[in-house]
Amino acid sequence: MALAAAVLAMTVPDAAYAAGELAAGAVSGLPVPRFVSLKPDRVNVRAGPNKDQHVRWVYTRASMPVEVTAEFENWRRIRDWEGAEGWVYHSLLSGRRTAVVVPSLKSDLVPLYRNADVESSVVAQLQSGVLGTLKSCNGQWCSFSGRNFDGWIQQERLWGAYPNEKVD
Numbered sequence: 001m002a003l004a005a006a007v008l009a010m011t012v013p014d015a016a017y018a019a020g021e022l023a024a025g026a027v028s029g030l031p032v033p034r035f036v037s038l039k040p041d042r043v044n045v046r047a048g049p050n051k052d053q054h055v056r057w058v059y060t061r062a063s064m065p066v067e068v069t070a071e072f073e074n075w076r077r078i079r080d081w082e083g084a085e086g087w088v089y090h091s092l093l094s095g096r097r098t099a100v101v102v103p104s105l106k107s108d109l110v111p112l113y114r115n116a117d118v119e120s121s122v123v124a125q126l127q128s129g130v131l132g133t134l135k136s137c138n139g140q141w142c143s144f145s146g147r148n149f150d151g152w153i154q155q156e157r158l159w160g161a162y163p164n165e166k167v168d
Contacts, residue, residue: 025071028090032071035160036078037098038064045086049075056086063131065098065160081159097134097167099144099160101126101153112151116141123151134160137167 022031041062046053049072059080069085070077076093079085081100103110109125116138132146137155144153155161 025068027071027073030068033067033069035065035067035097035099035162036076036093037096038062038066039092039094043088043092045078045084045088047086049073049077049087053087057084061131063094063096063098063133065100065131066093068093097160099132099134099142099158101128101130101132101157102159103128103157110153110157112144112149112153114151116143116152118154120152124149126153134158134167137161137165139164139166142167 022034024030025032038059039062041060043059044055045057045059047056064080066078066080066088068076069079072087074090075087076090077085077087078093081102101110106128109127111122112124112126114120114123126149130146132144132149135143135145137143140155141152142155142158142161144151144158155165156163161167
């Protein structure tokens with residue numbers, strides 16, 4: 001039963017994005033869920049939405065993509081690409097869109113193409129966990145760049161954009 005609920009929870013955002021129907025957050029008025037990124041190099045993730053809650057862990061990499069799954073006053077519940085969840089203060093988040101490469105198998109390399117077409121030349125092979133900036137997505141392909149790479153990647157190979165989501 002818990003597995004079925006978890007699977008449903010993971011597919012609802014996909015279906016909602018495809019239909020263009022997302023609920024607005026009660027505090028920000030922005031869609032929930034939504035992807036954002038971490039602003040500073042050091043972000044405390046707390047057990048609950050206030051500074052009295054203990055720090056569960058600390059992110060140490062700016063620009064990591066996270067998914068906002070709930071809002072409470074100035075706090076946002078987030079989930080990372082590995083499924084870990086916790087609460088962070090809203091000012092530690094940025095609307096800048098980033099993504100992480102997620103191959104079918106962790107050991108696979110994901111091709112980055114010159115154009116949004118599998119027939120175009122491959123400009124790089126990216127490993128699982130590579131972080132980059134989403135410049136745009138058309139629902140199937142994303143223009144994706146990072147340190148020493150720039151090209152197009154199939155959207156399904158990224159965590160940081162919903163299936164069929166368009167990003168400008």
